[in-house]
Amino acid sequence: DIVMTQSPESLAVSLGERATINCKSSQSVLYSSNNKDYLAWYQQKPGQPPKLLIYWASTRESGVPDRFSGSGSGTDFTLTISSLQAEDVAVYYCHQYYSPPRTFGQGTKLEIK
Amino acid sequence: QVQLQQWGAGLLKPSETLSLTCDVYGGSFIGYYWSWIRQRPGTGLEWVGEINYSGTRDYNPSLKSRVTISVDTSKKQFSLKLTSVTAADTAVYYCARGRVAAAPVYWGQGTLVTVSS
Numbered sequence: 001d002i003v004m005t006q007s008p009e010s011l012a013v014s015l016g017e018r019a020t021i022n023c024k025s026s027q028s029v030l031y032s033s034n035n036k037d038y039l040a041w042y043q044q045k046p047g048q049p050p051k052l053l054i055y056w057a058s059t060r061e062s063g064v065p066d067r068f069s070g071s072g073s074g075t076d077f078t079l080t081i082s083s084l085q086a087e088d089v090a091v092y093y094c095h096q097y098y099s100p101p102r103t104f105g106q107g108t109k110l111e112i113k
Numbered sequence: 114q115v116q117l118q119q120w121g122a123g124l125l126k127p128s129e130t131l132s133l134t135c136d137v138y139g140g141s142f143i144g145y146y147w148s149w150i151r152q153r154p155g156t157g158l159e160w161v162g163e164i165n166y167s168g169t170r171d172y173n174p175s176l177k178s179r180v181t182i183s184v185d186t187s188k189k190q191f192s193l194k195l196t197s198v199t200a201a202d203t204a205v206y207y208c209a210r211g212r213v214a215a216a217p218v219y220w221g222q223g224t225l226v227t228v229s230s
Contacts, residue, residue: 001174019152030224041217042158048222050158055213093158097215102148 002026002096006105012113019081021108023094028074031098038098039078041070042091044107050093054079086112115140119208119221125228131195135175135208135221138189146211147184151204152223161206163215164191198228 003026013019029038037057042050052061054070057077067082079090089112094105121133133149149161162172163183172180176195184191195202205225209217 038214038216040213044158049207049209049223050217051220052216052218055216061218089155095158095216097211100160100162100163100215101173102163102215104160107157 002029002098002103004094004096004103004105006092006094006108008108009106010014010109010111011083012111013081014113015086016083017113019084019088019110021079021092021094021110023072023077023079023105025075025077025096029096029098036075037073038096039070039072039077039111040095040097041068042093042095042104043088044093045090053092071102084110084112115210115219117208117210117219117221117225119206121224121226123224123226124179125198125226126230127194127199127228128197129228131193131198131202131206131226133193133206133208133224134190135192136188136190138154140210142186146215146217147182148211148215148217149182149193149206149207150209151206153201153204154173159204161193161195165215198226200228202226203228 005024030046039057041054044050058070091107116138119135144166146165148163179196181194205223208221210219212218
């Protein structure tokens with residue numbers, strides 16, 4: 001199984017400041033035949049299902065604000081929120097869809113400082 | 114606009130079978146990954162399993178002996194069965210559909226399933 005490890009587990013950032021969440025996979029999720037990283041980022045608010053933010057490691061889902069960006073390749077990935085807004089308070093998960101069993105990171109709780 | 118509406122029993126006794134169904138509204142029903150994901154109280158997301166566009170099923174190894182995912186294209190729905198449940202299976206269960214390979218994009222509203230004697 002591919003183990004996804006996120007850091008930090010929790011993060012407090014001031015409004016308007018940058019938030020950075022890291023995700024490391026135990027093996028590469030880069031598929032060589034199409035050069036795509038099978039890595040997604042989700043945002044989950046209390047009482048709601050997760051919402052897809054980023055797929056292919058860096059492609060923003062339609063409707064997601066451009067302050068959200070994803071980067072990285074292979075085994076190391078980052079989700080960046082360039083200017084934190086109050087509505088960004090949530091838990092964020094990375095997810096590999098490279099191979100079954102699909103796995104998620106343990107989550108990073110993002111709060112306002 | 115794709116919408117997933119899930120339903121099923123929310124309270125089970127130990128050893129019973131969990132049965133959930135997800136109705137799909139909008140979009141094509143063919144050519145995607147259909148997944149179930151659960152979230153135990155206060156914890157993260159756990160992939161239960163999926164069935165893909167070719168009918169291939171994959172399950173979480175920790176649940177494999179107890180889980181079955183099926184699709185009924187004529188009814189535009191897919192289902193989850195988990196046998197011999199215990200308290201450890203208490204969780205919110207989500208159905209989801211992929212659009213970008215297997216990454217879930219559209220999610221059901223979630224169903225809290227509680228296992229208690």
